[in-house]
Structures are given as structure tokens and as C-alpha cells.
Amino acid sequence: MKPFQIHPIFAIPLLTALALFTQPNALTAREPAAKANTREEKQRENREFRAAICAHHISSGLWVVGRDYQRTAEEVIAQDIAPFTYFGWQPDFKYHVDEERKIVTVTAPGAPPRSARYLGDQGSTILPRGKEDVFFQPVKVPRNLPNASTQNWPMGEVGATTPLPDGVDSKAVAAALDWAMAQEDQNTRALVVAYDGKIIGERYAPGWTKDTPxxxxxxxxxxxxxxxxxxxxxxxxxxxxxxxxxxWQNDARREIRxxxxxxxSSGLDFANLGFKGETLTPENQHMRVYFDSLNVFEHVLKAPAKVPPxxxxxxxxxxxxxxxxxxxxxxxxxxxxxxxxxxxxxxxxxxxxxxxxxxxxxxxxxxxxxxxxxxxxxxxxxxxxxxxxxxxxxxxxxxxxxxxxxxxxxxxxxxxxxxxxxxxxxxxxxxxxxxxxxxxxxxxxxxxxxxxxxxxxxxxxxxxxxxxxxxxxxxxxxxxxxx
Known part of the structure; x- marks a missing residue:
């Protein structure tokens, strides 16, 4: 193999003037009304953000994962949210599914309701507090491919598993996969093995298939x-x-490659407080992109340099x-x-x-x-x-x-x-x-x-x-x- 090749830049990208003038005031739309100071306020804020991520998971569980097979909100909560303390679902959380507008709203006790909206090929997005829509025009993402059943593997599905490559002990592969799926504490929903370009074994939990996103x-x-x-x-x-x-061009960040x-290894100062306990707060910069309705690019570009890249x-x-x-x-x-x-x-x-x-x-x-x-x-x-x-x-x-x-x-x-x-x-x-x-x-x-x-x-x-x-x-x- 040859050494990694460096290519010349043909263009230095810039934001277009149109984007600058058409984007709404992102900061105003996404920031909480007031900074939480007391412990009670921080707990309420944490519950609100947990409601937001739960709304996202219900929405995507229904309409992204659910494109393969129909799921109910109750199933999504029971399978994807409630068993895992990371998401903080509580029995007194309330939810509402607007099937027509594809909006899921979750309300935690004592906190404002938070919603997520399904946008088709852009999946689901957590909406800013009190908003019912996003600030861009969702688009359809064409798959410029024929039906998978008409194309050979790996572009399609024909011949994905046959013939097996020489030397494969199919019984031993099956036994390994059976053992893996029997480890119930792992909650494995899909396990696929490809050797020498062919799928030599795969297993799926009930309700999950090779096509389920x-x-x-x-x-x-x-x-x-x-x-x-x-x-x-x-x-x-x-x-x-x-x-x-x-x-980044006017400070130490200009040295980041x-x-x-x-x-x-950028050296940026960007706090990661984890996903457990009362960590879902604006100070949790790393995790915040998953539970708040941020402009995520603006969010990360605010991070200052901490150490040299x-x-x-x-x-x-x-x-x-x-x-x-x-x-x-x-x-x-x-x-x-x-x-x-x-x-x-x-x-x-x-x-x-x-x-x-x-x-x-x-x-x-x-x-x-x-x-x-x-x-x-x-x-x-x-x-x-x-x-x-x-x-x-x-x-x-x-x-x-x-x-x-x-x-x-x-x-x-x-x-x-x-x-x-x-x-x-x-x-x-x-x-x-x-x-x-x-x-x-x-x-x-x-x-x-x-x-x-x-x-x-x-x-x-x-x-x-x-x-x-x-x-x-x-x-x-x-x-x-x-x-």
C-alpha cells in the first residue's frame, strides 16, 4: 500500500450570504428562559431535558425504526427507554403522539413539555421549547438504487449468503451466534458475520430484521x-x-488541523459530564447535542482551546x-x-x-x-x-x-x-x-x-x-x- 496521499485544496468553503441572512436567531430560540441556580431548578431542568430525549426516542422509534415494522409508543417506551436509567423515564412522565403532524410531546412533572418532530428522511428532531417546527426545509433523500432483490450482494441482496467461502465451519458459526443471542443481559437485536465478502451467519431478535434501521x-x-x-x-x-x-482564525484554534x-486531539475545552444522574444540563456540552434543541455547529464552534492541538x-x-x-x-x-x-x-x-x-x-x-x-x-x-x-x-x-x-x-x-x-x-x-x-x-x-x-x-x-x-x-x- 502506498503512503497516504495529500491532495491540493480546490476551494476554501465559506457560509453563503443567504444562509447568514435567512437563519433565525438561534441563541434566542434554543436557550432556557433562565439559568438554573438552585438544586430544585437544576432537577427540574434535568427532568425537562430527559423528557426531550424521550420524545426524540419515541418519535424515531415510531417513524424511523417503525418504517420496517409498526410499533406503538408503549412498545418503544418499554423496549428502548424505560429499561435504561440513562434516559430517566419515570412512570409519571406523560406523552402525546400527534400522528397527523408527526410530533411526540413528553411532559415531566413540574417541567415544560418538550417535543420532537419526525421530518421524513431527516429523521426526528428535538424542537426548541414551545416550537412546533424546524428552521430549515426538510428534503427527500433519494436512494438512487434499484430494488435490492434485483442486485447481487453486496450492492443488493442476491447471493448474500451463498455460496459459503471455502473452509467455513457453518455449524460452528451457528453455534457461536446461538451462544451470543442467548446472553440475554446483552439485549442483542442484530448480529451479522461476513467473511471473505459473504454473510456466513446472522441472527435477529424477534421483531428485528436485516432491513431494520x-x-x-x-x-x-x-x-x-x-x-x-x-x-x-x-x-x-x-x-x-x-x-x-x-x-477559529483569530485565536489559538487556528492551529487545529x-x-x-x-x-x-483538537485540544478544545468541551465538558463531558456523562449521561447518568442529574447531568442533563447546559453545562454538559458533550451530551447536550443529544437532549437540547441546539444549533450543534454553533455550539461546538464556541468551545475555546484548552491545550495545544x-x-x-x-x-x-x-x-x-x-x-x-x-x-x-x-x-x-x-x-x-x-x-x-x-x-x-x-x-x-x-x-x-x-x-x-x-x-x-x-x-x-x-x-x-x-x-x-x-x-x-x-x-x-x-x-x-x-x-x-x-x-x-x-x-x-x-x-x-x-x-x-x-x-x-x-x-x-x-x-x-x-x-x-x-x-x-x-x-x-x-x-x-x-x-x-x-x-x-x-x-x-x-x-x-x-x-x-x-x-x-x-x-x-x-x-x-x-x-x-x-x-x-x-x-x-x-x-x-x-x-
């Missing part, structure tokens, strides 16, 4: 990296260029969302439509029909966590990386990109993180080869890519515990069943 959480960060890679391949960005963000952002590795949403801002500016500077760009530039290329990438009320992708894909489409994503960024003879990602994302970030002393992908160099899992790397999302969403064994393993479903011992054992069993 599931919330993938921070696996979306790896999609962000991939969209950056596509723009590098087109010659519109360079990995080592200074981040083309105009808001795209490489630093990809490696979670490249000197500290910290897992913070500031970095992938800053990359998201760069993606939007770059795409729109080329006269392309931002909201359809991921499907056109990436998903159509690899036969992925299920993706729904959700936005904030201003139409910015919250691709640090609000993304829905089916398990088989995550397999396709993994295969793109397994094939060094080449898909059916077309180079989609720059030569050497897969090596870059799978190499530990220099600032990461634990050697666990690469370029918006996690890595196993430490290793984190002793039954998994050290060349493995993967997108990972909250509550156990994982697409494991193992180049030395030509293997992709996708695991989805909301696990409340540590998923890695489970993955270590599951993949260890699978590895024994293949050459």
Missing part, C-alpha cells in the same frame, strides 16, 4: 470520517491542512461535529445539496438503502450519535474499509486512508483510538487480532473490521453493560470457525 449512536463518527475521506479523495480537503473554520479533529486525546463531540461543519461548508461551496450528500457520495456507492441521518432544528447532521442504519448496511460499511476503500473497482476513499484510521492517535497514551475508529492495539480484546478496528456507539453498537481474517462482525441493540467481554468471546468463537 437501528440507532447506531457514535458509529456515526466513523461515517463523519468517511465523508471527510471522500472530500479528500475529491481533492477538496487535505488531512494535514489547518481546519477551514473561519470562527483536520488530522487533529479526526484523532480526537495534538497533545491530548479526549473523546469529545466537539471534534466530529467540527468536522461536520467542515463537511457542510465544503459541500455547499461546491453547489451540492448538503442533506443528500451522504447518500449520494457514500451510501449509494455501497448499496446502503436504510440510512437515516438526523439533524438539529437548523438542518445540521448530529452525526456524533443520531444516525440509524440496518445491520446489513453496517456490514457494507465495514466491507468498504476491509477492501481498503475500494468498492467494485472504484476507489471511494483515498489510498492509505484505512491505515490512517486504524493507527492509534499519537496523543492517545492508551493506544485505543485511531481516526474516528477504535483500535485493538493495546489490545482491548485478547481473542481478537490486534489489527482489528471498529466504529463504536453508545450501548454496544459495533462494526468490527478484522483485515487479517477478512472478517466483519456487526452487533446492534441497547446493552446496559460492558459489551466488550461479550464481543471478545463471540468473535473468538467465530474466528475458530473460519480459516
Amino acid at each position: 437501528q440507532i447506531s449512536w457514535s458509529q456515526g463518527k466513523s461515517i463523519t470520517a468517511t465523508l471527510i475521506a471522500i472530500l479528500v479523495q475529491r481533492g477538496l480537503l487535505e488531512i494535514d491542512q489547518l481546519a477551514p473554520i473561519k470562527e 483536520i488530522r487533529d479533529l479526526l484523532q480526537m 495534538g497533545t491530548r486525546n479526549a473523546y469529545l463531540n466537539s471534534d466530529p461535529l467540527s468536522l461536520g461543519k467542515i463537511i457542510r461548508d465544503t459541500v455547499e461551496a461546491q453547489g451540492e445539496d448538503y442533506l443528500t450528500f451522504p447518500q449520494r457520495a457514500l451510501f449509494d456507492k455501497i448499496g446502503a438503502r436504510s440510512p437515516v441521518l438526523e439533524t438539529d432544528p437548523w438542518g445540521n447532521f448530529i452525526l456524533s450519535g443520531y444516525d440509524y442504519l440496518s445491520a446489513r448496511d453496517w456490514v457494507r460499511f465495514g466491507l468498504l474499509y476491509l477492501q481498503d476503500g475500494v468498492w467494485q473497482g472504484e476507489r471511494i476513499l483515498p489510498e492509505g486512508w484505512t491505515d490512517f484510521v486504524a493507527t492509534p492517535a499519537p496523543a492517545d497514551e492508551k493506544r485505543n483510538y485511531g481516526g474516528m475508529f477504535w483500535v485493538n492495539r493495546a489490545p482491548r480484546m485478547d481473542q481478537v487480532p490486534q489489527d482489528a478496528y471498529w466504529p463504536a456507539g453508545f450501548m454496544g453498537q459495533v462494526t468490527m473490521i478484522i483485515p487479517s481474517r477478512k472478517l466483519v462482525v456487526v452487533r446492534m441493540g441497547p446493552s446496559a453493560g460492558d459489551v466488550y467481554p461479550f464481543l471478545n468471546e463471540t468473535i473468538g468463537r467465530i474466528l475458530k470457525a473460519i480459516p
Whole structure:
């Protein structure tokens, strides 16, 4: 493989004058009426924000996940929300579903009601307090692909599982998957194994299928990296260029490179207070993008520098969302439509029909966590990386990109993180080869890519515990069943 190639910039993206003059006052629309000072006020604020994220989950559970099979609000609450303390659902929370306008409203005791609205191909968006609509025009995202039943795997579904590659012990694969699905504490909803380009085994929980789009959480960060890679391949960005963000040019942030952002090493000051207890407050900058109706790009661009770029590795949403801002500016500077760009530039290329990438009320992708894909489409994503960024003879990602994302970030002393992908160099899992790397999302969403064994393993479903011992054992069993 050749070293990673650097391409010249053909354009430096800028916000258009039209966008500047047509966007409403974002700060006024999204900020709480008053800052919470007393403990009682903070508790009320925490309940309000938990109502907001629950409204989002009900909305997307009904109309994003529910596009594959019909679900009721009661089922979504019982399956996706109430069992998990992260979301803070309480029996005295009240909800209302407006089927006609596709709005879900949740009210917590003593707090203002909060709503989320389903926007079609942009999924569901938490609305600012008291608002009933978003501040952008949602668009339909065409899938420029024929019916999957008419195309061969991996562009379609024909021949996805047959014939099996030579040397596969199908009984041992089946036994490994049966064992994995029997671990009820993991709540696995999809488990798919692809070896040498073919699916050699898959299992789904009742009600979940190969086509069901599931919330993938921070696996979306790896999609962000991939969209950056596509723009590098087109010659519109360079990995080592200074981040083309105009808001950063008059202070220390002007030294941040795209490489630093990809490696979670920007050095930005961006608090992450976690997702438990009374942490859902405006001070929780990292998590706030999931429970408040923010303009997420404005939010992250306010983060000041804390340490020099490249000197500290910290897992913070500031970095992938800053990359998201760069993606939007770059795409729109080329006269392309931002909201359809991921499907056109990436998903159509690899036969992925299920993706729904959700936005904030201003139409910015919250691709640090609000993304829905089916398990088989995550397999396709993994295969793109397994094939060094080449898909059916077309180079989609720059030569050497897969090596870059799978190499530990220099600032990461634990050697666990690469370029918006996690890595196993430490290793984190002793039954998994050290060349493995993967997108990972909250509550156990994982697409494991193992180049030395030509293997992709996708695991989805909301696990409340540590998923890695489970993955270590599951993949260890699978590895024994293949050459």
C-alpha cells in the first residue's frame, strides 16, 4: 500500500450570504428562559431535558425504526427507554403522539413539555421549547438504487449468503451466534458475520430484521470520517491542512488541523459530564447535542482551546461535529445539496438503502450519535474499509486512508483510538487480532473490521453493560470457525 496521499485544496468553503441572512436567531430560540441556580431548578431542568430525549426516542422509534415494522409508543417506551436509567423515564412522565403532524410531546412533572418532530428522511428532531417546527426545509433523500432483490450482494441482496467461502465451519458459526443471542443481559437485536465478502451467519431478535434501521449512536463518527475521506479523495480537503473554520482564525484554534479533529486531539475545552444522574444540563456540552434543541455547529464552534492541538486525546463531540461543519461548508461551496450528500457520495456507492441521518432544528447532521442504519448496511460499511476503500473497482476513499484510521492517535497514551475508529492495539480484546478496528456507539453498537481474517462482525441493540467481554468471546468463537 502506498503512503497516504495529500491532495491540493480546490476551494476554501465559506457560509453563503443567504444562509447568514435567512437563519433565525438561534441563541434566542434554543436557550432556557433562565439559568438554573438552585438544586430544585437544576432537577427540574434535568427532568425537562430527559423528557426531550424521550420524545426524540419515541418519535424515531415510531417513524424511523417503525418504517420496517409498526410499533406503538408503549412498545418503544418499554423496549428502548424505560429499561435504561440513562434516559430517566419515570412512570409519571406523560406523552402525546400527534400522528397527523408527526410530533411526540413528553411532559415531566413540574417541567415544560418538550417535543420532537419526525421530518421524513431527516429523521426526528428535538424542537426548541414551545416550537412546533424546524428552521430549515426538510428534503427527500433519494436512494438512487434499484430494488435490492434485483442486485447481487453486496450492492443488493442476491447471493448474500451463498455460496459459503471455502473452509467455513457453518455449524460452528451457528453455534457461536446461538451462544451470543442467548446472553440475554446483552439485549442483542442484530448480529451479522461476513467473511471473505459473504454473510456466513446472522441472527435477529424477534421483531428485528436485516432491513431494520437501528440507532447506531457514535458509529456515526466513523461515517463523519468517511465523508471527510471522500472530500479528500475529491481533492477538496487535505488531512494535514489547518481546519477551514473561519470562527477559529483569530485565536489559538487556528492551529487545529483536520488530522487533529479526526484523532480526537483538537485540544478544545468541551465538558463531558456523562449521561447518568442529574447531568442533563447546559453545562454538559458533550451530551447536550443529544437532549437540547441546539444549533450543534454553533455550539461546538464556541468551545475555546484548552491545550495545544495534538497533545491530548479526549473523546469529545466537539471534534466530529467540527468536522461536520467542515463537511457542510465544503459541500455547499461546491453547489451540492448538503442533506443528500451522504447518500449520494457514500451510501449509494455501497448499496446502503436504510440510512437515516438526523439533524438539529437548523438542518445540521448530529452525526456524533443520531444516525440509524440496518445491520446489513453496517456490514457494507465495514466491507468498504476491509477492501481498503475500494468498492467494485472504484476507489471511494483515498489510498492509505484505512491505515490512517486504524493507527492509534499519537496523543492517545492508551493506544485505543485511531481516526474516528477504535483500535485493538493495546489490545482491548485478547481473542481478537490486534489489527482489528471498529466504529463504536453508545450501548454496544459495533462494526468490527478484522483485515487479517477478512472478517466483519456487526452487533446492534441497547446493552446496559460492558459489551466488550461479550464481543471478545463471540468473535473468538467465530474466528475458530473460519480459516
